Amino acid sequence: MTSKALRFYEEHGLLPAAKRTASGYRDYPDETINRLDLIRRGRAAGLALAQIREILLLRDAGRAPCTHVRDLLAGQLADLDAQIADLVALRTTVAGYHAAAAAADPEACDADRICSYL
Amino acid sequence: MTSKALRFYEEHGLLPAAKRTASGYRDYPDETINRLDLIRRGRAAGLALAQIREILLLRDAGRAPCTHVRDLLAGQLADLDAQIADLVALRTTVAGYHAAAAAADPEACDADRICSYL
DNA sequence: CGTTGACCTCCACTGTAGGGGAAGGCGTTC
DNA sequence: GAACGCCTTCCCCTACAGTGGAGGTCAACG
Structure with a gap:
């Protein structure tokens, strides 16, 4: 402060x-x-x-302000749930890319696509 | 675009x-x-x-860029995990506050504290 | 009396990924 | 030849919660 x-x-x-x-x-x-x-x-x-x-x-x-605080907290919970869901979905996507990239052969990479694992 | x-x-x-x-x-x-x-x-x-x-x-x-992409994705995974963990912890805290606020009696609220459930 | 530290106001800047809009040039069409 | 729409540059604005610094004043300590 x-x-x-x-x-x-x-x-x-x-x-x-x-x-x-x-x-x-x-x-x-x-x-x-x-x-x-x-x-x-x-x-x-x-x-x-x-x-x-x-x-x-x-x-x-x-x-x-009790009831208003309760509503704010309910909204905050909903926001957090949405954010967490978004991040978890993104994590799943990224984890898939990462697994592909970890198992990848750089020679198989198509230069036109710049990066095949993304 | x-x-x-x-x-x-x-x-x-x-x-x-x-x-x-x-x-x-x-x-x-x-x-x-x-x-x-x-x-x-x-x-x-x-x-x-x-x-x-x-x-x-x-x-x-x-x-x-394959190996660099792999490293970026690994870092991104770690960031996402950290963000998710932070949000989940925050959600737990907020859910506790919300439960307290939902069950609360406005009369029991201490005005000096401005809001007792937060 | 001098020096340090804390306070005052006002302005700009941080990071991210662009968006809004003005002023002016260009190119196609009616 | 005029109108319309797209392109150009340039500058400012957005959200969020402050932080940093310049230039100036003030209070306390030695």
Whole structure:
């Protein structure tokens, strides 16, 4: 968590504009630590900052974000399942190519095709 | 395959600078179609353009790229395995959060923590 | 008083694979 | 000969989550 990140979060609405000291330094209230912790946990769960911001805005509006979080997590699970399925399918394809390439004879390679095993 | 993509490939060394007609139009030789097909196949295997360029450069140098392709594919397999493992681990974490959130009581939520299920 | 370190703003850049659109030239057709 | 469409170059924009650096100010320590 660098100060650059704090400014970035502030710019993107995850942190409210902090009060300033007389000399212009940001003076964060204690609750900022809770917000940063939520951001950290959300990022660790693979949520985008925009989604984490939604949670914070709900809480700021005085509403419990529980059901929204549940929906976000459900969507995240679906996204992860889709990504995993895509990667597993790609892995199968690549594993096939790799097996062919490992058993291959470079002399049998057709130069026009540039590479016969891909 | 748009003309934008062709220019991009040319800029990044995957296609040689095409000859031009008298009026400056690019005039691609027939073999370009083979290069584009390799690029397409390589992309479909998840290879980066930089890796596909290596294959093309080997072939252009008159050498069979077979063993290099085999190594690239092995690396790609390892990358995919690592990515899949990361996503599966993340999925496990998120599934746990989601189950907790689905069974949760919004009243039990600690506002200071912003969201108790994340 | 000087020096270091931390903070401020603003701008640009990172990586990936192109896409969008302006301004201008070309070539074919009606 | 005018219109339409494709080609050219050039520059900026996209997503994502920040990072790096320049130039300037400030607080604390010795």
